[in-house]
Amino acid sequence: MNNHHRQQLEARARVLKAMAHPTRLFIIEELEKEERSVNDLTAMVGADVSTVSKHLAQLKQAGLVRDDKRGNQVFYRLAVPCILNFFGCVEAVLTEQLQQQSAAATLRVRP
Amino acid sequence: MNNHHRQQLEARARVLKAMAHPTRLFIIEELEKEERSVNDLTAMVGADVSTVSKHLAQLKQAGLVRDDKRGNQVFYRLAVPCILNFFGCVEAVLTEQLQQQSAAATLRVRP
DNA sequence: TGGCTATTTGGCTAAGCTGCCAAATAGATT
DNA sequence: AATCTATTTGGCAGCTTAGCCAAATAGCCA
Structure with missing residues (x-):
């Protein structure tokens, strides 16, 4: 297992890890349908806003979603x-x- | 998000989580080529045998691999x-x- | 400006994961 | 039986994660 291969595996693992949580899978499913604000998603998930915000940050960090601030709100959509x-x-x-x-x-x- | 849906998301998350580690991804890649004994995999991974054994146990628990004991050794192969x-x-x-x-x-x- | 809503960040605790060593178990060989 | 190899299990230290509350930040509206 050379260096390049290891890095590739680590990168893949990071993406998988970002998806490997029920709430984040739910968010991904919702965003497949249409973009959503943090507030929308929070209501659907039924957890604290800060928790949902942190899940979204993880998905964004992994490159799975993009955010788009419009006025007061931040809308998230799938990047891929x-x-x-x-x-x-x-x-x-x-x-x-x-x-x-x-x-x-x-x-x-x-x- | 009803109960059935939640359980489905949890099940999916468990599978993803099992894959979300570089060493386990490496093992999966190797097992795509052919079945391997724990010893083989340990040599390829370059970690302690007990560590590799535990990774394999996780993959098995998630339903990703099957094991097959023949004589002294245990051979693992992809289940899917x-x-x-x-x-x-x-x-x-x-x-x-x-x-x-x-x-x-x-x-x-x-x- | 002050108040309102939406979102993020910091901080904390509880729980879980990873990797190693040591010890236990199982089969093969002498 | 004694020993050797292969594998799993128990246990521990160090690190990460999840979720909540409280506080900070940002934009809107009166």
């Missing part, structure tokens, strides 16, 4: 449109897990 | 083949970041 596709594989993983679990349950019931 | 595609979007994010950075650098040089 392809995040939707991103979940095809995650879903596959989750489906696999369900199948595994139900298979295991069946084995326990009928050993 | 589609992880390769998973990175198209991450790469797009990273490319965006580079473009942003070089654009900003240009602005600083020629304001």
Whole structure:
């Protein structure tokens, strides 16, 4: 594993880490639909404004969202449109897990 | 955000979190090529065996890899083949970041 | 200006993660 | 059985994260 490769892996890990939180995934989902102000998102998430603001800062730092200040408010939108596709594989993983679990349950019931 | 939705987001976040570490990404990359024993991976990663073993346990817990004990050794392989595609979007994010950075650098040089 | 709303930042605590060493476990070999 | 190799587990120190409250900042409106 050379230096360049390591840096590449670290960069990828940073992006994944920024996405790896339920609230931030929710925000990403919402921003897929349309841009939103911090206030909007705060109401939808149901946490303290400061918490949501910090989540948004993390997403921005990772390059996943952009912000746009208009008047009083700051609107956030996705920086990268392809995040939707991103979940095809995650879903596959989750489906696999369900199948595994139900298979295991069946084995326990009928050993 | 109803209960089912929240659980779905948490499940997705767990998978992403399992991937969000440079060493674990490296392991995933290696396992894309072929199955590997813990010893193999430890040599490639260059950390303590116990550390690598714990990374593997995390990947397994998330449903990303499967293990297979043969004789003395435990071989790990990917549970889900589609992880390769998973990175198209991450790469797009990273490319965006580079473009942003070089654009900003240009602005600083020629304001 | 003063007050109002929207957002960010600082500070704190509780909880979680990472990596190492040491010890335990499991299989193979002599 | 004794020993060797491969792997996992327990435990700890150091570091990071999440969430809240309080305070600071920024723009709007009377």
